[in-house]
Amino acid sequence: MLLPDWAVLNALIDWLAHGTWQLAWWQIVLFTLAMTHVTIASVTIFLHRCQAHRALDLHPIPSHFFRFWLWLTTGQVTKEWASIHRKHHAKCEQEGDPHSPQIFGIKKVFWQGAELYRAESKNKETMARYGHGTPDDWIERNLYTRYSWQGVGLMMIIDLTLFGAAGLAVWAVQMAWIPVTAAGVINGFGHWWGYRNFEAPDASTNLSPWGILIGGEELHNNHHTYPTSAKLSVKPYEFDIGWLYISALSALGLARVKKTPPKLAFGSIKPVADDKTLEALIAHRYEVMAGYALSMRQALQQELTQLKALSAEASMLQAANRWLHRDTEKVPMTAVAELDKARAASPVLDQMVTMREELRQLWLNTSRSREQLLADLQAWCHRAEESGIAVLREFSLKLRAAKA
Numbered sequence: 001m002l003l004p005d006w007a008v009l010n011a012l013i014d015w016l017a018h019g020t021w022q023l024a025w026w027q028i029v030l031f032t033l034a035m036t037h038v039t040i041a042s043v044t045i046f047l048h049r050c051q052a053h054r055a056l057d058l059h060p061i062p063s064h065f066f067r068f069w070l071w072l073t074t075g076q077v078t079k080e081w082a083s084i085h086r087k088h089h090a091k092c093e094q095e096g097d098p099h100s101p102q103i104f105g106i107k108k109v110f111w112q113g114a115e116l117y118r119a120e121s122k123n124k125e126t127m128a129r130y131g132h133g134t135p136d137d138w139i140e141r142n143l144y145t146r147y148s149w150q151g152v153g154l155m156m157i158i159d160l161t162l163f164g165a166a167g168l169a170v171w172a173v174q175m176a177w178i179p180v181t182a183a184g185v186i187n188g189f190g191h192w193w194g195y196r197n198f199e200a201p202d203a204s205t206n207l208s209p210w211g212i213l214i215g216g217e218e219l220h221n222n223h224h225t226y227p228t229s230a231k232l233s234v235k236p237y238e239f240d241i242g243w244l245y246i247s248a249l250s251a252l253g254l255a256r257v258k259k260t261p262p263k264l265a266f267g268s269i270k271p272v273a274d275d276k277t278l279e280a281l282i283a284h285r286y287e288v289m290a291g292y293a294l295s296m297r298q299a300l301q302q303e304l305t306q307l308k309a310l311s312a313e314a315s316m317l318q319a320a321n322r323w324l325h326r327d328t329e330k331v332p333m334t335a336v337a338e339l340d341k342a343r344a345a346s347p348v349l350d351q352m353v354t355m356r357e358e359l360r361q362l363w364l365n366t367s368r369s370r371e372q373l374l375a376d377l378q379a380w381c382h383r384a385e386e387s388g389i390a391v392l393r394e395f396s397l398k399l400r401a402a403k404a
Contacts, residue, residue: 021162028163032170036177037215039073042066043182044215044242045249051134052082055230056246059254067135071144071151072158074178078140080121083130087120088187089227090130092202098126099187102203106192113183181214190220197234198225198286199293199327209238216242225286226261234261264288266401273377278370279404281377282363288399292359293325295391296352300324303346316341324349328357348389355384355392 023031046066049055058066070076084098091097098120101109109116120126135144144151152175159167159174185207194205204224211218211232219232219240226234233240249255264284270277281288304317319338323331331339343350358380362373384396 023163025166028166028170032173035073035170036174038069039174039177040181040213040215040217041242041245042069043074043178044217045245046070047076047078047081048085048217049230049242049246051078052085053228054133055228055257055259057256057258058249062249062254067140067144071148072155073152073174075148075152076178077121077145077148079127079131079134079136079145082134083127084117084120086130087126089224092204092224093191099183100203101188101192106188109191110184110188113187114179117183182217186214186217186220190217194221196221198222198290199330200225200286203330206238209233209235211238211240211242216240222261228259229261230257231260262287265403266398267403269397269401273374273381273400275370275374276404277400277402278362278374278377280402281359281399283404284402285363288402289356289360291398292356292395295395296325296349296356298391299348299352299389303349307342307345313338313341316345320349324353327360351387351389352392355380355387 045056046058046063047070050058050063067078070078087096088098088100093100093102095103097103099109099113099116104116155174156167156171159171161167163170189207190205191203192205194207196205198221200221202224204221206219206221207214208218216232217223219234219238222232222234222238223229230246231240231243233243246255246257250257262284264280264287300320304321307317316338319335320342323335324339324342343353358376362377362380365373368376381396381400384392387393
């Protein structure tokens with residue numbers, strides 16, 4: 001029996017208003033956030049840590065789930081994403097970096113990051129050079145890559161069926177989530193604003209010590225320091241929710257972690273630095289220099305107190321507090337003159353900066369033999385311990401206790 005026209009119309013209006021899954025507005029919001037979080041987890045675990053960096057191996061079950069989910073919610077092709085990200089690391093902050101705010105400017109990367117991604121995805125040379133090892137099975141060739149946009153179309157149909165007209169808003173949020181958070185926030189702000197645990201050779205920063213909203217990708221400086229690590233948190237106060245999920249998958253036998261951030265170990269203090277000390281210094285140079293930066297900050301606070309008592313210029317004190325512990329090439333030209341004043345006013349700070357650069361040269365100077373580098377390290381430790389600077393002496397003693 002056919003329904004009257006008005007009954008059909010009412011049914012259609014009711015469906016448009018509520019969909020087949022009638023939820024309150026706040027339940028729809030929670031559902032949307034949950035779905036976008038699954039997408040974020042899929043990007044960071046599968047595309048980023050597994051495919052681009054090979055930091056872990058995934059069992060076929062979660063691996064294919066992630067591929068299917070990304071097809072539905074992003075339309076991203078695994079080979080394209082991995083290739084572009086690998087090129088970003090290879091060319092970071094240089095000509096050829098697909099999305100560096102240091103090259104394109106923060107506004108362009110934040111607002112047009114997705115466009116930069118799409119432009120680079122058409123670069124056949126990038127795909128050929130950086131796309132090795134990504135999925136190339138039948139379903140990848142004949143569905144996920146060949147019909148990449150049909151997945152997001154299917155997701156729209158699903159959202160409309162579940163929520164009616166509100167499903168369009170749900171779908172729009174799902175489609176915008178990765179372009180905004182990954183292409184804009186991570187690729188943009190992650191190389192522009194935040195704090196740094198390590199002096200990685202690029203401009204990467206940690207956006208937040210708690211990596212939850214973007215799956216742990218907030219810890220971007222940590223990642224650029226140890227790009228092949230499956231775990232992005234390194235400090236006790238940092239949290240990487242992506243690592244939590246990986247740990248759960250590992251416990252279930254669905255993932256195998258291949259690498260995590262190296263941790264410098266210590267033993268008893270050796271009479272003099274030896275080959276093992278040199279090996280530990282070079283292998284753990286980022287962690288060692290982070291420790292040196294902490295020592296510099298301690299010395300800086302003591303010296304600033306004295307400089308303030310001498311009515312030192314506020315601009316000089318601010319520049320010293322912000323930049324003195326950073327690598328020379330990371331200091332902006334506008335701060336160089338102020339730092340020179342601070343070093344001239346404080347012999348302690350001047351020696352700390354000088355010896356910091358000498359320590360860096362132990363792995364930057366590739367022209368010296370191993371024997372020469374060891375002699376340089378021993379001489380460095382001797383000068384540090386005879387400097388009369390307490391924090392410098394303590395740092396050198398700790399360095400002599402380092403194990404490879």
